[in-house]
Amino acid sequence: GAVVSQHPSRVICKSGTSVKIECRxxxxxxxTMFWYRQFPKQSLMLMATSNEGSKATYEQxxxxxxxxxxHASLTLSTLTVTSAHPEDSSFYICSARMSEYNEQFFxxxxxxxxx
Amino acid sequence: xxxxEQSPQSLIILEGKNCTLQCNYTVSPFSNLRxxxxxxxxxxxxLTIMTFSENTKSNGRYTxxxxxxxxxxxxxxxxxxxxxxxxxxxxxxxxxxxxGGSQGNLIFGKGTKLSVxx
Numbered sequence: 368g369a370v371v372s373q374h375p376s377r378v379i380c381k382s383g384t385s386v387k388i389e390c391r392x393x394x395x396x397x398x399t400m401f402w403y404r405q406f407p408k409q410s411l412m413l414m415a416t417s418n419e420g421s422k423a424t425y426e427q428x429x430x431x432x433x434x435x436x437x438h439a440s441l442t443l444s445t446l447t448v449t450s451a452h453p454e455d456s457s458f459y460i461c462s463a464r465m466s467e468y469n470e471q472f473f474x475x476x477x478x479x480x481x482x
Numbered sequence: 483x484x485x486x487e488q489s490p491q492s493l494i495i496l497e498g499k500n501c502t503l504q505c506n507y508t509v510s511p512f513s514n515l516r517x518x519x520x521x522x523x524x525x526x527x528x529l530t531i532m533t534f535s536e537n538t539k540s541n542g543r544y545t546x547x548x549x550x551x552x553x554x555x556x557x558x559x560x561x562x563x564x565x566x567x568x569x570x571x572x573x574x575x576x577x578x579x580x581x582g583g584s585q586g587n588l589i590f591g592k593g594t595k596l597s598v599x600x
Contacts, residue, residue: 371525410571410590411526460525471588473518473525 369395371463373474380451381482388446388477390461396441397463401471402434405458417444451481484509486574486591494597499562503594505555505572513575517546517557520569520593529557529570562598569593 370393380386390400399418403411415436417423423436435447444463448455458478462471486507495501507515514533518526530539530546532555538547543560559566572591 373525408592408595410592412590413588458523462525470528470531473527475525476523478523 369393369463369465369470369472371397371461371472371474373459373461373477375477376475377478377480379480379482382452383450385447385449386451386479388448388459388461388479390444390446390463390474392442392463392472395463395465397444397465398441399464400438400444401462401464402436402444402446403460403462405460405476411460414446448479451479453481455479456481484574484576484587484589486572486589488570488572488591488594490594491592492595492597494599495562497562497564497598497600500558500560501562501596503557503559503570503572503596505557505591507553507555507572507574507589507591509553509574509576509589511576512550512553515546515548515555516573516575516588517544517555518571518573520571522568526571559596562596564598564600567596567598569595 372391374389402414405411413426414429415423415425417436417438419438419441425431438444458476460476462473464471489504516531517529520526529541529544532539532548534550545558548555571593574589
């Protein structure tokens with residue numbers, strides 16, 4: 368099956384710093400990538416949808432200036448959490464979709480802890 | 483409102499036993515229903531995908547059923563193993579086009595946390 372990787376898998380940072388998370392589709396080209404956030408014992412919540420070469424579409428309540436998304440190529444999307452605060456601590460998961468299919472393949476997730 | 487409800491919230495079973503997880507949804511229109519397994523601290527991994535016309539689908543010891551009339555699905559795990567301990571998430575896809583895309587949205591349930599004990 369298709370493989371999606373994320374880097375880093377775990378990051379701890381100080382409040383006020385920015386953190387970049389990478390999402391890569393390793394063996395397929397992903398026209399669309401999705402970013403999710405998951406709090407403990409909660410379901411995945413879609414943050415934004417990213418199409419290659421265009422601006423990301425953010426879900427209601429997600430600050431686009433705080434969560435910067437770049438999808439510069441068909442295999443890479445990045446999520447930058449700017450000026451992170453403790454309430455941003457969460458599990459961030461990306462997924463990628465081949466253009467012709469509805470199947471989304473999920474990455475392994477990134478655990479962000481903001482001190 | 484499109485929703486996916488799962489039960490039970492958590493479940494503890496002994497190794498070797500069978501179990502069944504439930505999923506009820508109110509998503510409309512309906513495109514497909516998926517079951518994912520999510521290990522702690524990992525991303526979800528697809529187990530089964532069923533469209534409207536499919537009643538059952540198996541993947542090894544996992545068997546999913548779908549009743550599109552009652553909008554219910556179940557995931558049956560046979561002869562459970564310790565490695566089955568995980569959260570199992572039911573996800574339903576609608577057919578409304580995503581902004582900027584051409585496929586449906588995924589509506590996630592909160593999952594059932596399964597613990598298999600020796």
